[in-house]
Amino acid sequence: MSELNHPTCAIALANLLRNAEDEELSMMASQALANLGTAAIEALRELLQVEESRLLVVQALSQIRRFEIVEPLLEVVNDPSPEIRTIAIEALGSFHDEQILSVLVAALKDTAPSVRKEAAIAIGLRTSQFKLVEQLKPLLYDLNIEVCQQAAIALGRMGTDTSADELFKVLQSPLTPVILKLTLVRSLSWMETAPSLNYLQEGLESQEGEVCQEIVTVLGRIETSGLRKKATQILIKFFSSESTIVRQTPIKQALVMSLGELGQPEAIELLQKLAEDEDKIVRLHAIAALKKYCSVV
Numbered sequence: 001m002s003e004l005n006h007p008t009c010a011i012a013l014a015n016l017l018r019n020a021e022d023e024e025l026s027m028m029a030s031q032a033l034a035n036l037g038t039a040a041i042e043a044l045r046e047l048l049q050v051e052e053s054r055l056l057v058v059q060a061l062s063q064i065r066r067f068e069i070v071e072p073l074l075e076v077v078n079d080p081s082p083e084i085r086t087i088a089i090e091a092l093g094s095f096h097d098e099q100i101l102s103v104l105v106a107a108l109k110d111t112a113p114s115v116r117k118e119a120a121i122a123i124g125l126r127t128s129q130f131k132l133v134e135q136l137k138p139l140l141y142d143l144n145i146e147v148c149q150q151a152a153i154a155l156g157r158m159g160t161d162t163s164a165d166e167l168f169k170v171l172q173s174p175l176t177p178v179i180l181k182l183t184l185v186r187s188l189s190w191m192e193t194a195p196s197l198n199y200l201q202e203g204l205e206s207q208e209g210e211v212c213q214e215i216v217t218v219l220g221r222i223e224t225s226g227l228r229k230k231a232t233q234i235l236i237k238f239f240s241s242e243s244t245i246v247r248q249t250p251i252k253q254a255l256v257m258s259l260g261e262l263g264q265p266e267a268i269e270l271l272q273k274l275a276e277d278e279d280k281i282v283r284l285h286a287i288a289a290l291k292k293y294c295s296v297v
């Protein structure tokens with residue numbers, strides 16, 4: 001079994017895992033890498049000094065996911081190669097350690113978008129790190145849209161009022177692309193707090209088309225019992241507004257589906273009205289939603 005601890009074996013397994021199309025083969029390669037001994041990790045660490053093999057070595061180390069890989073990967077977080085830095089940050093993000101956290105925070109300012117993205121993802125998984133809101137805020141305005149999205153997701157997971165404030169500022173900007181606005185809306189909804197719902201309500205008053213429809217949809221997914229009534233009231237008020245967007249079929253479809261999911265008695269009257277809508281699809285959705293209220297009616 002000693003030959004399995006050789007670094008060449010680790011590199012070969014990493015290549016197999018990266019290129020294998022067969023799911024079962026990939027799982028076998030991943031398990032084999034995870035089972036590699038400390039001796040193999042130390043041997044791989046020595047190979048980090050060889051520039052020609054460094055990328056393959058980092059790829060192999062990143063697949064092992066044992067705490068012994070942390071120190072070797074910390075050696076390459078400032079490597080000249082963006083690809084190597086990206087792999088290292090992604091792998092280090094799996095470990096919770098103060099030393100790693102400081103590295104992740106530094107990586108938020110890396111020159112490579114892929115590194116900033118992985119750092120934002122890793123920090124987003126540390127929802128207790130509320131103090132990092134300030135460090136994440138600038139990434140909402142990053143030139144790379146994927147970095148912006150991951151920053152929004154991370155802030156949403158933190159769930160603080162300050163996070164909600166920052167997400168809403170970007171949502172309201174006319175310069176923000178629709179694809180990012182959709183992520184911002186989802187991030188606000190994941191918070192499930194009164195302030196975040198207030199911002200979604202304001203969004204209904206200011207956004208249009210696909211973004212407005214997404215707000216209606218995510219409000220129907222609120223699970224916190226104390227906020228489901230509030231979400232229902234927001235949707236009812238939105239429908240009662242004079243906004244022309246309310247008359248659009250996709251919006252009405254999303255509305256009846258969300259009201260059906262929320263299951264609040266206040267919505268019955270509106271659903272009954274929409275069950276007589278001129279659009280057949282809206283009528284069908286409204287009837288289906290009303291059936292969920294059978295025990296209430």
